[in-house]
Amino acid sequence: MWTDVVSLLYIRALVFSCLSFKSRTMLTAGMDTTSTTLSRILWLLADRQDVQDKLREEFALAHETGKELDYDYLQNLPFLEAIIRETLRLYVPLALDTVLTTADY
Numbered sequence: 001m002w003t004d005v006v007s008l009l010y011i012r013a014l015v016f017s018c019l020s021f022k023s024r025t026m027l028t029a030g031m032d033t034t035s036t037t038l039s040r041i042l043w044l045l046a047d048r049q050d051v052q053d054k055l056r057e058e059f060a061l062a063h064e065t066g067k068e069l070d071y072d073y074l075q076n077l078p079f080l081e082a083i084i085r086e087t088l089r090l091y092v093p094l095a096l097d098t099v100l101t102t103a104d105y
Helices: 005-047 049-064 078-090
Strands: none
Touching: 005 049, 005 078, 049 078
16 A cells, blocks of 8 residues: 555654654643642742751762762652652642532433
């Protein structure tokens, strides 16, 4: 059915553009939840100076090791992980749509 080269290239381009569109949509949707979570973290840290100081100490100790603070290294900071998890527990970054039934169906 799709034997000629032009048709195969067309199908490949169509699949690529569809995947590209879907990945952009997922990234855009993910950016909103990420920005909301980061905003909540900063808001909570601004309110709790003691937590801020402890997190600053953890970063200072990590920086003293001389290693690059890349993504993998930051994942191994326990207090930072605890702050992120606690923020997600307190403020779930999901839109909730509740429906209340008022009559039997």
